[in-house]
Amino acid sequence: MAGGTKRQKDMRKALRQAFPRVPMHDAEAILAVALSGHLRHLPASIAVWQAGTTHIRHELTDYDALLDDGYDRDAARFFVIDDMNEILSEWGSQIRLDPHDP
Template identity: 70%
Template structure:
C-alpha cells in the first residue's frame, strides 16, 4: 500500500472503526479525513469526524431537513438514529450521541 504515513494511519483507523464499510463509501470518507482542516487531529478522530459528516450528508435526510427550514440541531436530532444504523451496518462498535456530534 502506497501513500504517506498519515494516509496509511488513516486507512488503518478507518478499517478499525468501520470494518464492513463498502469501498464506495470508504474512499470519500478517507478523502474527507485527509482534508487540510483536519490535519491537526489524530487519525482516529479525523476519521470519526469525516465518517459522521459523510453519513449525515449522504445517507440521511439531513440536507432535506435543512432545506425544509429545520435548524441544524433539530435536523441532527432527527437523523441520529439513521446515522447509527449505518454505523452498525458498517461494523462500528461506536455509536453517535447527539451532544458529541462534530460540526460539518
C-alpha cells in the same frame, strides 16, 4: 492502495478500525475528507470519525433535506441520529451517537 505517506497509512488503518464493513465507495469518500487540510491537525482516528459521521449525515440521511425544509442544525441532527446509528451498526462501528450529546 498499500503505499502512501505515513498519514495515509494511519488513516486507512483508522478507517478499518472505526468502520470495518464500510463499502469501498464510502471509504474512498471518507478518506478523501479525512486527509483534507482542515483535519490535518487531528489524530487519524478522530479525523476519520469526523469525516465518517459527516459523510453519513450528509450523503446517507435526510439531513440536508431537513435543513432545506427549515429545520435548524440541532433538530435536523436529532431526526437523523437513528438512521446514522443504523448505518454505523451496518458498517461494524462499535460507537453510536447519543441524541442528547451536543
